[in-house]
Amino acid sequence: MIVYTCHGAARGVTGSCHLVQCGSSQVLIDCGMFQGGRDADDANVRGFAFDPRSVDAVLLTHAHLDHCGRLPKLVRDGFTGPVLSTAATRDLARIVLLDAASLQEQEARRAAARGDVNAAPFTTIADAFLAMEAFDGAVGYGETREVAPGIRATFLDAGHILGSASILLELDDGTNRRRMVFSGDLGHHGSGMLRELAPAPEADVVVMETTYGDRPHRDFAATENEFFEAVATTLRRHGNVIVPTFALERAQEILYCLHRGMRSGAIPANTPVFLDSPMAISATEVFRRHPEGLSDAFRALLAREDPFDMPHVRFTRGVDDSMAINTIEGGAIILAGSGMCTGGRVVHHLLHNLDRDRAGVVFVGYAAEGTLARRIIDGQKRVRIGRHDVAVRAHIWTINGFSAHAGQPELLAWLGNSPRRKVLLVHGEPDGGMQVMEQLLRARGISVACPALDAPCRLA
Template sequence: MRVLFHGAAGAVTGSMHLVEAGGKRVLLDCGLCQGSAEMEASNADPFPFDIATIDALVISHAHIDHIGRVPLLVKRGFRGPIFAQQATAELMPIMLLDSASLAESDAERFNRRRAHGEPERQPLYTKDDVADAMAQVRPLAYDTRDTILDGIDIAFRDAGHILGSSIVELWADGKKLVFSGDLGPTGTPILRDPTAIQQADLVLMESTYGDRNHRDRAETIVELGRILDEAWRDGGNVLIPAFAVGRSQELLYWFAKYWDEWQMSRWQVFLDSPMAGKVVQVYGRHHDLFDEDAKAVWRDAPNPFKLPNLHVTAGADESMAINRIQRGAIIIAGSGMANGGRILHHLRQNIGRREAHVVFVGYQGVGTIGRRLVDGAKWIRIHGRDYRVNASMHTVGGLSAHADQRGLLDWFGHFDPKPQLALVHGEDKAREALAGEIGERDGIEVVLVRPGMSLDA
């Protein structure tokens, strides 16, 4: 068994790893590169392998940095099966149709403004390409070992990151590969804890937060309540860039749980994302994947997805109408890194107002507007215009959907004996710190893979 690394190898986005085993080739994830303009332009580059030789694609979860190039792969000739956990299979068309819509809009905007003689830009893929890709998806349940190709079995285990997120176990050639996908922290609301795996020959593990530990979640929730109280006193709005899958649903969960304590009824809460609204419906169909605490909240508090002051906006007119509200609005909108989507329009209207507050609740990739704001930028460019940053910025790291260093160490600690370990899905600073901790504790050499590298199990 050999693994070739093509994406999220020294970076956090663009997950893509190719497994060669049993005379077959299986691709793990096919994600979009996100961040700087250069990184995003690279999504249109040719794939670093012969697409015709790929026998199957296995998806870890539905975040766009893990599935965002799937329609492009199909558009360019991939005809094999695409395996995904059942909830992931339901989330994929929602995420990919939104991605296609953004690509089409960006291309249209560029073409309207392009200089004379400059070639037209084509979208990476279209909604029709998404439909073609989804026709190849084969849903699988958690905790079942399935033969996907002659000589190759896989099983999905709960990764606790977002609904349907999976750790992938793959057996072939008498060897076992474990791909962590993205691991969630233990004790996160709604979802169950990541599944402990004990045996493997080779592990590919994410390392997004390999160099730090999150703030205690209970302290984080207290902080979030304080921010909302402060924002109410300041008389402005609260903007929360949030991924449509995971963080948006968790925020609504906390608003329901602390409905009385945080005086949530005084706010208008806007989930300004048609995609997030559809995702909420998928979550609502999968209570069987919730943890016991979440089931209790659904019984004892206002339904988080049906709060009496919750407005799920669909059309652009409804979204634009929010910007007439000067105070008392909590606006949850994508994208989570503020590198596109409706949150940019709300930032344009609010970021220059000292009474406004912006709350970041997830990882902000290098080169994104979110990262520049988190790093203290005084001016920010949105849609070709510069805006002074006067709003208050808050980073609430304890709501991360990723395991921190302690969580990653705990998860890998279950393997006995210790297998080969390759760190993926992390910037070098995070990977180096995590590799050092594991090397010191377990006495193994940890590989920091790069695009183009390969490892044999």
Template sequence: MMRLSFHGANRGVTGSCHLLELDGLKVLIDCGLFQGGREIDEENAAEFGFEPSEIDLLLLTHAHLDHCGRIPLLVKRGFTGEIIATPATRELARVILLDAAHLQEEEAERNARKAKRRGKRAEGPLYGELDALNAMDLFGRRAHYEEPVDLSTGVSATFYDAGHILGSSSIRVTYRDDEQDKAIIFSGDLGSSNRPMLRDPHVPPAAETVVMETTYGDRDHKPLGPSIQEFYGAINESMARGGNVIIPTFALERAQELLYHLREGIESGALPKTLQVFLDSPMAISATEIFRHHPDCYDEDAQALFARGIDPFWFPGVHFTRETADSMALNRLAGGAVIMAGSGMCTGGRVRHHLRHNLWKRESSVIFVGFAAPGTLARRIIDSSKQEDKKPQVRLFGDDIPVNARIYTINGFSAHADRDELLAWHGAIKPDRTILVHGEEKAMAAFAETLHGTKVLMPEQGESIDL
């Protein structure tokens, strides 16, 4: 008997977590954080919907926080099984989880100080750095693309390059059922084709059931070429106005891709050779170093750069700012700087301080180059900038900050496959059953309407399906 239950990213984009049960074997696929508004804190702290100590294995598709961010909590609550991931995912997850734990502890300390002033008691962090380190101890076998990993008698998992971020995977689990070999595929997050650096997604062999993401299931991306030119134009316009450019940046893949394009823009003359770029994210800096360790994950063009001794992430005007003091010093720059800082959805990190010092300046700009989930500060800034009937503003650090800066949203940089790419991937597998996850309900429903010849399911949170 096989059963699949859903404990995250169900009719929503974040918190991916699926439980596969096969004749007593319990395998978790991903265990990510929910991200968004304040109510998300309660959702992350809630019970998982299963007993962590009963989970035998965890298969991790990739190291984005919404896919791995609750693993330390899983361990804190009793999980002692093996975590299997690709080598690159393993390295990136260590950076991501330790950073997340540090932020959890900092937030808990701030809340404790506030509660003490009010004579109240505050909750502790969701998990701490010790929990993250304990989680890393459970990372066991390394999965190499297209090489099966035995999970139990008659059950194996094969990881395929998903082309989303470094080390990202789709996972095909094979098993015996009624004397027949069957398979279920978990797409993970699928990348977009023809991107710089990373290889295009590899499509796994056919399977009876597919669990797939639908982040952009209702629309296609703007072509990359025009998006790059729009990106260069936004920077040049801001430099001409004498302002700063703030780019809320996801530490994994997006930061490295932007460095890649900034280097190309400077070398081609599309951007000023004197352009000063600050990568103000310790996690993104560490991730960039990890990217350098895994050129085997790159496409032919990026590998050719390395072969010629060219670092695709470095140019004369780039600065890596790890220390807090250096980050604070950037807020004294009146203009002329491009500041890339996390987090991409502005839910935390250093970018919130840079926004506080630049959002109100008419000469400055904010460039969003990634998905902004509902309830996040990024989405509120984007939505407020479109309000024409009143003065736009957002709440930040307890203050109402006017949104006077020029707001750009450039969607062509997405690391996710768009609707046509999702359809092509799905069509190559031809599953009998398709289970849609990891998407806003509107996008998911629109994508469901495009699927034919397959039974489509859109499970609710906590729903269980016998397969």
């Protein structure tokens, strides 16, 4: 018997978690955190709908929190098998899991100080370290391994973030054989730092993400030019440029864009740039250690010069160094997390710059409803930052096109035109990308389903 069950990212965009049973073997593809408010918090705390002790192995597609964030809970609840991933994903996951656990411990302490007697972190730093001990070596792209009796896995480049992979499972329960592909998150043709994603191989069943299944992305060259214009315009006004940045991929991509902008003259070459995010700094170091995930052109550039180490770039890990940036009233580019301005050092930089009409805030990523970033993007004239009521006088740019997710044409190109017995759509909005992709595939005569949470689907 071969059975697939979606335990996360079913008719939603976070919490990716997919269980495959083949005979007596069980493997899990990803074990991600749900994100987005109280309901997501409750979902993370609840027990798994399967027994973690019965899972033979976890195959991790990449290191984003919504794909790896519940690994510490899985280990704490009894999982004892290996976690398999690419080497870059292993190194990035360590950064992500430890950072998330640290933030959860801090929030629990704050809640306890407010008198919440039930305050407790979802996962602790100790849990994160235990989860990292489960990582077993590293799997190279194109390498096939038997991960459990009757289950062979091959990791293929997904082009999403450094180390990201799609995974082909070859399943044999002794009576039936199936080939099953999990897309993971697929990449967008952006700055050219990463290798191109590998197309989906022949398979009976495809489990595919649909985050942007309803639209294409803007041309990257136009996106980059708009970014250069926003930065240069602000610098001409002698203001600071604040760029709220996600630590994985986006921070490195923006540094690479700034490198190109300074080389081309679109941005003054002597402009001081601060990467004010310990997590992003650590992730940038991982990029340097894993050239196998980078494009040929970017590796060649690294051999000549390091685009992450321009003469006027400063990496600020220490709190005192971060606070010192706030003494600069204009003429600097400041990259800091978090990307949605829900916490992190960018909040302090906004507090010091948002009310200056010569400053600029450049948003280069998605901002969820209810976040500080979204309130600023939506045009609020005053926002609350901590205990302060701050006027929004800075110029605000929202630049789309930096997404690391494949757009609709790229999703369809990845899937290809070869026959598929069934396509299962996950990781998308049910009334957005998922719905549009379902309609497109049905029009092509492809059998499509959008799995419900925790509902088993027998494949053989």
